[in-house]
Amino acid sequence: MASFEIEVSASAERQLRRLPRADQIRVARAILGLGREPFPRGFRKLSGYSDVFRVRVGTYRVLYSVDRGRVVIVVLKVGHRRDVYR
Numbered sequence: 001m002a003s004f005e006i007e008v009s010a011s012a013e014r015q016l017r018r019l020p021r022a023d024q025i026r027v028a029r030a031i032l033g034l035g036r037e038p039f040p041r042g043f044r045k046l047s048g049y050s051d052v053f054r055v056r057v058g059t060y061r062v063l064y065s066v067d068r069g070r071v072v073i074v075v076l077k078v079g080h081r082r083d084v085y086r
Helices: 010-018 019-037
Strands: 005-008 052-058 060-067 071-080
Touching: 005 010, 005 019, 010 019, 010 071, 019 052, 019 060, 019 071
Parallel strands: 005 071
Antiparallel strands: 052 060, 060 071
16 A cells, blocks of 8 residues: 655644644654554544544544545644534
Protein backbone atom coordinates (compact mmCIF):
# COMPACT_ATOMS: atom_id res chain seq x y z
CA MET A 1 0.00 0.00 0.00
CA ALA A 2 1.33 3.44 -0.91
CA SER A 3 1.87 5.87 1.93
CA PHE A 4 -0.40 8.89 2.00
CA GLU A 5 0.73 12.51 2.11
CA ILE A 6 -0.65 14.41 5.10
CA GLU A 7 -1.99 17.96 4.91
CA VAL A 8 -3.02 19.73 8.10
CA SER A 9 -5.50 22.59 7.84
CA ALA A 10 -4.56 25.90 9.45
CA SER A 11 -7.34 25.56 12.02
CA ALA A 12 -6.27 22.01 12.94
CA GLU A 13 -2.69 23.23 13.35
CA ARG A 14 -3.83 25.97 15.74
CA GLN A 15 -5.96 23.48 17.68
CA LEU A 16 -3.01 21.09 17.96
CA ARG A 17 -0.74 23.85 19.29
CA ARG A 18 -3.27 24.65 22.05
CA LEU A 19 -3.09 21.12 23.50
CA PRO A 20 -0.81 20.29 26.44
CA ARG A 21 2.67 19.28 25.25
CA ALA A 22 2.35 15.57 26.13
CA ASP A 23 -0.97 15.37 24.29
CA GLN A 24 0.47 17.25 21.29
CA ILE A 25 3.06 14.51 20.91
CA ARG A 26 0.50 11.69 21.17
CA VAL A 27 -1.86 13.33 18.67
CA ALA A 28 0.99 14.17 16.26
CA ARG A 29 2.10 10.51 16.32
CA ALA A 30 -1.45 9.43 15.52
CA ILE A 31 -1.61 11.89 12.62
CA LEU A 32 1.71 10.63 11.23
CA GLY A 33 0.42 7.08 11.59
CA LEU A 34 -2.48 7.96 9.30
CA GLY A 35 0.04 8.36 6.49
CA ARG A 36 0.90 4.67 6.74
CA GLU A 37 -2.58 3.40 7.60
CA PRO A 38 -5.42 5.81 6.75
CA PHE A 39 -8.02 3.55 8.38
CA PRO A 40 -6.41 2.41 11.63
CA ARG A 41 -8.02 0.18 14.18
CA GLY A 42 -10.81 2.07 15.93
CA PHE A 43 -11.45 4.65 13.18
CA ARG A 44 -15.06 5.66 12.51
CA LYS A 45 -16.81 7.33 9.59
CA LEU A 46 -18.78 10.39 10.67
CA SER A 47 -22.45 10.24 9.82
CA GLY A 48 -23.69 13.03 7.58
CA TYR A 49 -20.42 13.20 5.63
CA SER A 50 -19.33 11.12 2.69
CA ASP A 51 -15.58 11.11 3.36
CA VAL A 52 -14.86 12.36 6.90
CA PHE A 53 -13.48 10.00 9.53
CA ARG A 54 -12.32 10.25 13.11
CA VAL A 55 -9.70 8.54 15.18
CA ARG A 56 -9.49 8.57 18.97
CA VAL A 57 -6.35 9.58 20.84
CA GLY A 58 -7.27 9.38 24.51
CA THR A 59 -9.84 12.11 25.16
CA TYR A 60 -8.94 13.86 21.92
CA ARG A 61 -10.27 13.28 18.41
CA VAL A 62 -8.68 13.83 15.02
CA LEU A 63 -11.16 14.47 12.19
CA TYR A 64 -9.78 13.85 8.73
CA SER A 65 -10.69 13.29 5.12
CA VAL A 66 -9.08 10.80 2.74
CA ASP A 67 -8.61 11.67 -0.93
CA ARG A 68 -7.65 8.37 -2.55
CA GLY A 69 -7.27 9.94 -6.00
CA ARG A 70 -4.51 12.31 -4.86
CA VAL A 71 -3.28 9.92 -2.11
CA VAL A 72 -3.69 12.69 0.49
CA ILE A 73 -5.09 12.81 4.02
CA VAL A 74 -6.40 16.22 5.08
CA VAL A 75 -6.60 16.75 8.85
CA LEU A 76 -9.64 18.96 9.43
CA LYS A 77 -9.95 19.31 13.21
CA VAL A 78 -8.17 18.29 16.39
CA GLY A 79 -9.76 18.70 19.79
CA HIS A 80 -11.25 17.35 22.96
CA ARG A 81 -14.13 14.96 22.41
CA ARG A 82 -16.67 17.35 23.97
CA ASP A 83 -15.81 20.19 21.55
CA VAL A 84 -14.53 18.73 18.28
CA TYR A 85 -17.88 17.84 16.72
CA ARG A 86 -19.33 21.35 17.02
